[in-house]
Amino acid sequence: MDAYTATITFLLFMFLSLPNTRAQTQPQLNERIKPGSSLSPPINDYHSSWLSRSGQFAFGFYKQGNNGFVVGIWLVGKIHSTLVWTANRDDPPVTSTAKLQFTMNGTIILTDQQGQEKLIVDANARASSASMLDSGNFVLYGDNNNSSIIWQSFDHPTDTLLGGQSLPCGGQLSSSLSEINSSTGRFRLNMQADGDLVLYPAYTAETEWDAYWTSNTKVDYGVNVKYHLYLNNTGLLQILNTNNGSSRITTLSSAGDDQQTIYRATLDIDGVFRLYACYNDGSNIIMGSWPGKNPCDVNGYCGYNSLCTFDDDKPVCNCLTGYKFIDANIDTLGCESNYSKVECRGDKDDMDFYNMVPVNNIVWNDRPYLKDEGMSSEDECSFACLVDCNCWAAIYETGSCKRQGLPLRYLKRTHEADDSTTAFLKVGNSSIQSSKGDENPFAFPLPINTTREVNKIIPWEVIDNNVLESMIKVALWCIQDDPFLRPTMKGVVLMLEGVTDIAIPPCPRGLENILPIVKVFLSPSCVEIVR
Known part of the structure; x- marks a missing residue:
């Protein structure tokens, strides 16, 4: 070997022997994270994190839309990642100047852009190390025993359960607010002490009227049970009884056949609880959903004062007559009135300011504040609501009149005639306008004298x-x-041909001049209003 070759070989050997200082700045995959370690939001990269051994899960700063960063755990994907846990989820996102520290005192602290510190993990004990496990569970180990877990994210779920994770008795999942906002959203899943697993809108009482799905595993009062929801590593989702050797109560899903697949059960932003199979290629397949496939079955999906219709395999939210969207860009936030309310007197004088408008093919799941028995007709029910200061909608069902107050909740339209009914909405007259704003939208081809009768205008022998x-x-x-x-147009043809019955029409505006002619075809309450 000549001198030149020997020199090159020596230099190459020395270069390869140098420590990889770049690799030492971040923990190796599944390396125990030691106190003194820290993370900062990336400037160019999408996330900054501590990875699990397989690299499938990460803990650290997760970029959320254009709002900044949150601290959480996510399932790493080839195309996009899926957030499965968020720390302090209702705190505002932080900027790229924030810092996450595993302190020498054994706690994990977030320092935001203002220099304020926020505890991320409250272990109530000093931690000697931490680890991001392949299960998606972030754990802290005790000071005296490295194998003793003193805190784990699996004990504090937000909107998702992963394989091997339970929702304990009294536990709750809360949906996120949106795809780019992991704050507490509009729906919750409760594992109740009575044994029932129940879905509710957020911030409602735990009543049968507010519940929109239940596992029907409720036990009799006084029976000692301690049920929990458990998702195993093969996608088997079950309710188990902890007090009885974890005996199975009910099975919500069947197990998969691929041990490499990651399963997650998430309460999604639309209020549907879904079980996903997450494959290595980044795809997510829905293995089960509760309730079903129709988001309109979710109480409050469209928000207050709105109507949910399931068309073309997707939910559509529309404001009820007399209401407008709170935010035209987010139709699920609900609606607010588009008219000014006047002082209610509770008598016929209120008919000067309000009208009753029918809405057909309605399923209404909310509890009425008053149920009148013995009413004989829809008109009587509608009029009773019109002169009731607390009533803003009414439903007539075979002799009973159900009155609803504001806000109007849980309405959906159905095409199943057996399940539907007609609701009557109280609407301010100022909000009932023609689409073009014409104050007198009626045009007739011949002058009508209000003192004449119809048979004097069009003789019965003609038609x-x-x-x-x-x-x-x-x-x-x-x-x-x-x-x-x-x-x-099809409906018009069917009515004129006698195929479809013609219901009594509600009261349009501008009838004053022709009331004596058409009053026989209108509801009594309408006639009273336009007089």
Whole structure:
């Protein structure tokens, strides 16, 4: 070997023997994280984290939309990652100047851009090390025994359960607010002390009216049970009885056949609890969903004063007549009134300011504040609500009248005739306008003297009485102020041909001049209003 070759070989050997200082700045995969370690939000990279041994899970700073960073755990994906746990989820995101420290005192602290410190993990004991496990569980180990776990993220779920994780008796999952905001959202899943696993809108009482799905595993009062929800590593989702050797109570899903698949059960932002199989290629397959596939079955999906309709395999939110979206860009936030409320007197004088508008094919799951028995008709029920200061909607069902107060909740439209009914909404007259804002939207081809009768304008020998009556009713439906109430052309044809019954139309505006002619075809409450 000549001198030149020997020199090159020596230099190459020395270079390869140098320590990799870059690698030492971050823990190795599944290396125990020691006090003194820290993380900062990345400037160019998407996340900054401590990884599990497999690299499938990470703990650290997760970039959330354009709002900044949150501290959490995520399932690492090839295309996009999935956040499965968030620390202090209702705190505002931090900027790129924040810092996460595993202090020498054995605690994990977040220092934000203002220099304020926030405890991320409260272990109530000094930790000697930490680790991000392949299960997705971030753990802290005790000071005296490195194998003793003193804190784990699995004990504090936010919106997701992972394989090997339980939701204990009294535990709760809360949905996130949106895809880019992991703050506490609008729905919750409770593992109740009575043994029932129940879905509710957030911030509601635990009543049967507010619940929109239940496992039906409730036990009799006084029976000693301690149920918990458990997701195993093969995707088997079960409710187990801890007090009886973890005996199975009910199974919500079947097990998968791939040990390499990661399973997660998440209460999604739409209020549906879904079980996902997460594959190595980054795809997520839904293995089960509760309730079903129709988000309109979720109480409060569309927010207050709105109506949920399931069309073309997707939910559509519309404001009820007399209401407008709180935020036109987010239709699930609900609606607010678009008219000024006047002082209610509780008598016929209120008819000067309000009108009752029907909404057909409705399923209404909310509890009424008053249920009147013995009412004989929809008109009587509607009028009772009109003169009731607390009533803003009413439903008539076979002799009973259910009155609802504000806010109006849990309405959905259905195409199943057996399950639906007609609701009557109290709406301010100022909000009932034609689509073009015309104060007098009615135009007739011949002058009508209000003292004449219909048979003096169009003699009965020219057209049959029943046919004329049908034509007038259909015409009144076609000029409704709310476009949502107007029939389609197909509906008009079916009504005129007698295939479909023609209901008594609600009261449009501008009837003062023709009331004596058409009043026979309108509801009594409408006639009282326009007089």
